[in-house]
Amino acid sequence: MSDIEIIDMFKSKGIKATPQRVVVYRALMELKHPCAEEVIEQVRSKTPLVSIATVYNVLEFFFKSGLINKVLTGDNRMYFDIDVHEHHHLYCSNKHEIADYYDEELSDIIRKHIQEKKIPGFKLEKINLQLIGNIGE
Numbered sequence: 001m002s003d004i005e006i007i008d009m010f011k012s013k014g015i016k017a018t019p020q021r022v023v024v025y026r027a028l029m030e031l032k033h034p035c036a037e038e039v040i041e042q043v044r045s046k047t048p049l050v051s052i053a054t055v056y057n058v059l060e061f062f063f064k065s066g067l068i069n070k071v072l073t074g075d076n077r078m079y080f081d082i083d084v085h086e087h088h089h090l091y092c093s094n095k096h097e098i099a100d101y102y103d104e105e106l107s108d109i110i111r112k113h114i115q116e117k118k119i120p121g122f123k124l125e126k127i128n129l130q131l132i133g134n135i136g137e
């Protein structure tokens with residue numbers, strides 16, 4: 001996605017395309033499930049004048065605007081995810097890395113199971129599973 005395309009995407013969602021927002025969004029696209037520190041590092045390697053507070057503010061703004069998701073892990077770490085569509089995650093508890101895991105069959109099994117259970121007062125909207133293990137070992 002070019003900067004122009006990022007700006008167009010912002011416009012289509014009624015979001016003002018400031019240079020800081022474009023550079024943070026680009027960093028999120030380039031990094032996969034980064035933590036805030038990784039986003040800051042990436043942004044400042046290209047545009048050193050952007051402050052740490054600005055990056056945090058932009059990340060929070062993106063989250064509130066529905067542009068990104070937050071992924072929390074069991075060991076209390078937070079990562080950002082640019083893919084807001086339903087998908088699952090594999091979390092490596094050694095490397096503290098997250099990988100996307102797409103498995104519609106699994107989601108369907110859970111959706112069907114939950115419908116059959118008829119949990120009182122609960123309406124299932126989205127299934128976001130996090131599978132914890134080791135990646136690449």
Ligand SMILES: [Zn+2]
Nearest residue numbers: 081083089100
């Ligand atoms: Zn993801």
